[in-house]
Amino acid sequence: MIQFQYERASTAQAAVNALTNNSNAKIIAGGTNLVDLMKRNVMAPNKLIDINALPLREIRQQDGKISIGAMALNSQVADDKLIMEKHPLLSQALNAGASAQIRNMASVGGNIMQRTRCHYFYDTALPCNKREPGSGCGALEGMNRMHAVFGTSEQCIAVHPSDMCIALVALDATVLVAGPKGERRIPFEEFHRLPGNQPEKDNTLQNNEMILSVEIPDNAFSKNSHYMKIRDRASYAFALVSVAAALNIDGKVIKEARLAMGGVAHKPWRLKEAEKALVGKPATEETFRQAAEIAMQGAKAYKHNAFKLKLGPNVIVEALKNAAGLV
Template identity: 65%
Template sequence: MINFQYLRTTTAKSALTLLQKDKNAKFLGGGTNLIDLMKRGVTAPEKLIDINHVPLKQIELVGSKIHIGAMATNTAVAEHPLIQEKLPLLSWALNAGASAQLRNVATVGGNMMQRTRCGYFYDTEMPCNKREAGSGCGAIDGFNRMHAIFGTSDKCIAVHPSDMCIALVALDAEVVLATPKGERKILFKDFHRLAGDTPQLDNNLKADEMIVRVEVPLNNFAKNAYYLKVRDRASYAFALVSVAAGLELQGNKIVNVRLAMGGVAHKPWRLTSAEDFLKGKEATTENFEQAAKLSMTGAKGFGENDFKLTLAPNTIIEALNLAKSKA
């Protein structure tokens, strides 16, 4: 790890001012991912701006939306009564991620900004277009068991690692950003990017912007929702495949539905075709199977991750059945 300058700020405005002076600087929240990357030599910012004292830890109902500050910890969000009552899907997704110790310090904003756990990205001796553009993607013809089956490119097949973000995509959240000209909002589903030709860009956050909060609209999915995460061990493991499922039911009829997947793409993967198919239909395993089949359109394995082509639809079906059984 190289020497770096450490600065501390107490307002979003001053944080942006410091960032504008050096756009290669990094914001430091919980540091659960950034410090690891610095230790491994994957990133080497010369300046860290500590934003832990910026008052962005709110979790509150404002009108018809729940506002969650960017500096709220994963534990604080997951255990908050408002989240557990109104957005249980988010609570379950957060509790499925990392370890209790990490959740105690990891922040919502940091969770959104975390980088892939692809082994080629972390190994500075290996080719990785995310780490060094133009160097190649070692995973495509290498060890790719954990890698993407949707939205891949010939430049990168890495997956997005967050559980929280899968739930927030399913819940139609918005991201609120502080900019030099005031606040800017972006749909959560548009915040992260597919790799395309620029895999080094994980999201659409501009160099002079800062995440200040997430806004989640109230919904009718609290009663029938489930977050199912398939992984190699029961805790502290990233998803092979995960599914966030929310159903709004009238009797056994699906009035509305939300579905998103993790562990399968460079960004949280919303299953809109499956949602459109299920709306207005009966909540039956047969319909869930058809929705899962539709969800796999365009999926492609790379050898060692071919098993995801079977695991993914099976996980969708199971998640939907578990969400239904909450009735």
């Protein structure tokens, strides 16, 4: 780890100013991902801006939405009564992620900003276009069991690691950020990027911007939602495939549907065509299997992750069955 400067920001504007004045500075909150990357020399910011003193931990209902401060801890959000009542899908996803110890340290903003857990990215002896643009993607012809089947490029096939973000994209969340020009809102679906020719860029946040909060609009999914995560072991493992499913059911007919997948793309993968296929249909296993087939269209497997092409639709069906109360 290289030497770095440390600054404790007293206001959001002070943090933005510090970022603006130093293009190599990074925000630190819980540090559960950033510190690991610094120890491994994957990231080497010359300045850390600590935002733990900022009043950004509140979870509140306002104007038809719930606002969650960027400094709210993952465990705090997962156990919040308002979240469990209004958006149980988010609570389930948070509890599926990492260990209890990490959830007690990790912030919402940090969770959104975390980097991929691809082993080629973490090992500085191996080629990785995300870590070192132009060096190549070792995963393309290497061990790619954990890697993407949607939205890949010849530059990168890494996957987004967050469980929380899969639920947030399904819930039509918005990210409120602050920068030198003031505040702006970014739809969650547009916050993270596909790799394209610039895999080093994980998201659309500017270098001199910081996350203030996440906003989730009120919806009718609280009674019929489920987060399903398939992983190699029951605790502290990243998803092979995960699915966030939310339904608004009137009688036995689906009025609205939200679906997103994790462990399959460089960003939280929203399944809009499958959502459309569910609307107006009965909440049955047959309906869910038809939607799952649509969801997997365009998926491309690599040498070691072809199992995801079969696992993916099965997880979608099971998540939808759980959401609909058929299990």
